[in-house]
Amino acid sequence: xxxxxxxxxxSQNSRNRQRSNFELYAWLFMRVSGIVLVFLVLxxxxxxNILDGGVQRINFAFVAGRWASPFWQIWDLAMLWLAMLHGxxxxxTIINDYAERDQTRFWLKMLLYVSSAFIxxxxxxxxxxxxxxxx
Amino acid sequence: MATAPxxxxxxxxQGMWSWVAQRxxxxxxxxxxxxxxxxxxxxxxxxxxxxxxxxxxxxxxxxLLEVGLVGAVLYHALNGLRVIAxxxxxxxxxxxxxxLWGVVGVWVVVMIPGTYYMLRHxxxxxxxxxx
Ligand code: HEM
Ligand code: HEM
Numbered sequence: 001x002x003x004x005x006x007x008x009x010x011s012q013n014s015r016n017r018q019r020s021n022f023e024l025y026a027w028l029f030m031r032v033s034g035i036v037l038v039f040l041v042l043x044x045x046x047x048x049n050i051l052d053g054g055v056q057r058i059n060f061a062f063v064a065g066r067w068a069s070p071f072w073q074i075w076d077l078a079m080l081w082l083a084m085l086h087g088x089x090x091x092x093t094i095i096n097d098y099a100e101r102d103q104t105r106f107w108l109k110m111l112l113y114v115s116s117a118f119i120x121x122x123x124x125x126x127x128x129x130x131x132x133x134x135x
Numbered sequence: 136m137a138t139a140p141x142x143x144x145x146x147x148x149q150g151m152w153s154w155v156a157q158r159x160x161x162x163x164x165x166x167x168x169x170x171x172x173x174x175x176x177x178x179x180x181x182x183x184x185x186x187x188x189x190x191x192x193x194x195x196x197x198x199l200l201e202v203g204l205v206g207a208v209l210y211h212a213l214n215g216l217r218v219i220a221x222x223x224x225x226x227x228x229x230x231x232x233x234x235l236w237g238v239v240g241v242w243v244v245v246m247i248p249g250t251y252y253m254l255r256h257x258x259x260x261x262x263x264x265x266x
Contacts, residue, residue: 002222031222034215042212045205050252055192055201060182063175080172087165094158115169123172126179135181 003028026089033086040079064132073127080123088116153214153235160211167204198257202250209245213238 003024010023049055066072091112099105177185191197217234221227227234 006222031219034212034219038212038216041208045208049201049205050249053256054253055198056256058189058192060178060185063178063185083168087161087168090161091165094162119169119172122176126172126176130178134179135183 026092030086030089033082037079037082037086040075041083044075044079064130067127067130068132077124077127080127081120084116084120084123088112149235150231153217153238157211157214157218160207163207164204164211193256195257195261198254202253205249205253206242206246209249210238210242213241 006027007021007024010027048058067076092109095105095108095112099108174185174188177188192201214235217231217238220234221231
């Protein structure tokens with residue numbers, strides 16, 4: 001389905017008529033973030049699980065070594081935001097698909113947004129305030 | 136069709152199953168990520184707290200779960216690229232079935248050595264060194 005087709009399909013859905021282009025942008029965001037995440041997440045998994053002994057070598061000192069470099073800080077930050085927004089939007093779609101009562105749908109999405117915002121903020125804070133000399 | 140899903144785009148045949156798998160892997164990875172950010176946040180508590188939780192990642196059963204996680208992410212990523220190709224590449228829809236076999240093929244080819252390297256330490260610890 002091309003962007004134009006997608007835009008048309010959305011305009012046919014009564015719940016989207018007279019509304020903004022939000023659903024179209026969300027659909028596009030899933031694809032753009034997905035392409036970037038291929039590199040970020042598969043790279044992360046390769047480094048963490050396969051390279052140099054994989055998961056067995058991970059500890060506090062290992063993380064301290066990595067986050068000493070802005071490169072890995074930015075990598076992790078981008079991965080955090082993109083994966084969380086991509087996953088949250090994916091779950092929003094799934095809630096829309098399965099939760100039938102308006103009330104249920106509303107509260108499930110509120111729960112989703114609040115917990116996702118919390119995780120994004122916590123993860124961001126952890127990267128920016130990391131202290132290798134703690135403890 | 137009173138209960139027709141609102142946002143569901145891909146239905147029927149292996150196209151439907153690839154979509155069901157996309158959905159299940161997406162949800163699983165998302166929930167892992169919640170927990171994962173929480174466990175990583177322990178670096179702000181103390182090195183001991185972090186190392187203690189990371190030690191569970193190194194146990195045999197969790198190690199096996201990690202192979203499952205990597206398999207789930209890899210499938211979701213490959214099939215996601217296929218969905219993107221179907222949407223944006225003019226000839227994508229015509230080749231979507233072949234691309235699905237491509238996804239399965241690449242997944243198998245990557246997971247075989249991947250599983251070997253991920254589990255090597257655990258297998259050696261449980262059954263003695265292999266080399
Ligand atoms: C078993 C598999 C995994 C292991 C062993 C692992 C390991 C780690 C480690 C050691 C860190 C600390 C920071 C660093 O050294 O870069 C980290 C951070 C992070 N990982 Fe993973 N990871 C795994 C899977 C994943 C997956 C599948 C995702 C994405 C969906 C992910 C996303 C992140 C993010 C966003 C951070 C930054 C957290 C923060 O901001 O506090 N990880 N991971
Ligand atoms: C690694 C690269 C990734 C790619 C290429 C990718 C691609 C995609 C694509 C194309 C979709 C379909 C969107 C639609 O049908 O409109 C999707 C859905 C989804 N993705 Fe990802 N994704 C990736 C990583 C992730 C990660 C790390 C997570 C979890 C944090 C995730 C969670 C989801 C969820 C929950 C859905 C919704 C599934 C549904 O509606 O059935 N994805 N992804």
